[in-house]
Amino acid sequence: MMTLPMTLPKALVALALAGAAFGAQAHKPWILPSSTVVEAKEAWVTVDAAVSEGLFDIDHVPLRLDGLTITGPDGASVTPENVSNGKLRNTFDVKMARSGTYRIALVNQNVMASYKAGGETKRFRGTEETFRKEVPANAEELRVTRTTSRLETFVTANEPDTAVLKPTGTGLELVPVTHPNELRAGEKATWRFLLDGQPAANLPFSLIPGGVRYRGTLNETRQSTDAKGEITFTIPAAGMYLVSAAWPVQARGEGAGPGGPGAQGGQGQARPAGQPPQQPARRVTYAATVEVLPE
Template sequence: MNNPSKPLLALALAGLALNAYAHKPWILPSSTVVEAKDAWVTIDAAISEGLFEIDHQPIKLDGFFVNGPDGAKVPLQNATTGRLRSTFDVQLAKPGTYKVALVQQTVFGSYKLNGETKRFRGTEESLAKDVPAGAEDVKLTRNHSRLETFVSANKTDDAVLKPTGVGLELVPVTHPNDLRAGEKATWRFLLDGKPAANLGFSLIPGGVRYRGTLGEIRKNTDAKGEISFELPEPGMYLVTTIWPAPAPQVQGQPPQMQPRRVTYAATVEVLPQ
């Protein structure tokens, strides 16, 4: 298989807000609002240079989960990983809103051993073998990443929108499946359950190859971690943010390592009026 490892996905997630043109991980539902007696959606998951384009690598499906309106886990059906993307189906057996998500915690770091600098990326559980005995000048960055989208069947509700209190989370005051072009939406961002004040985030619309420009929209939250803004034209968008904001890089020096880095990304659909 040519699937990226979990550390590689975490690295891509960590770079989401650092470079608008970098490879981006994303999940894309076939529809965000389904009105049918036997409701299903298909989810694509990939890392690509062109947003929502299948041009680089799949995201491994280990760790993906779907929460239904009643809070129960919903199985991934017909799951498969190909050369460029992964895909699975979700049956929306109960009316209401579902959350599809991938949440990961990883550790990046470096150390010196016998005068040579070594770098690694892994997990809390793998630290013992990633950093050998006798290592010096150990530097670690703990990364928490969340990648998600929302789908509603026959009606919307708020059960799956309740925050967990861990990492960066979007608490959409305006329901994520009721976003309509030209209307005002209010979003609230939380960091570990508390308002993420003055948090910068971006919205990038799909279809870059047809526009020829990125079309990125940048916003900042207020002191309450909220923002109200007019929604752009219809389409699928990727919302991304990172905390803390990246420090300016000094020329000739490696990027500054933060003790902790938290990232968030979500696919949302803006519907026509």
């Protein structure tokens, strides 16, 4: 795992990724490879990383690269090269020395808490380690939410393989039954979502194509998985897409309940009128950039 000095505060990254199942107006974190399939003896890709209002537009702030991991087809870690920290985006290059598929991922775990000390409400955002150091274990009215976020993409040098597609068993993950670098417009594709290694049943997810600024409409597609955490669907047009999902599922106007994928219910719990929604004890998000090739 790489820890690189970047410019965007960790708290903003955590909040951005926690909203990965974003709506039309939210700022979106994303990583975008220059290509997802490279056929060359010496294969390289350049990756942009940013948080933007328009999907894949460079219009807001760079995305911090703490938690960046690049995994090669042999399971070995790959070091990013030519890392550049810009005002609106960060970039890095990936040398794909071996043929096969690589996973480029930003994985973060954060803690958000509120509590009272000396009659005043205090708030905390940070890592599990700093939480244990800075927040008293016996703090009054302590409320804690732990977030796990995964933001990733897949790139292939020459011939695709499936070694890096194996799930880690932690958090929300996409297990592409159809290889993510073999998606084609007009052809059926099958995806499987897992939560901590188990099928994420009835999980809603969002699929948004790039180029929103030129269309004038979001063109968002919303789908949900079946009881096995799977869905088979057809993407009509080629291009770069962002897929995103979050757990627990929160019903509109209600607090997030304990239910979720694999649980009974999972549409949130009603709360008394006038009370703010309660944050779940755990929040898990997923987002990935995928390319759909022409027919």
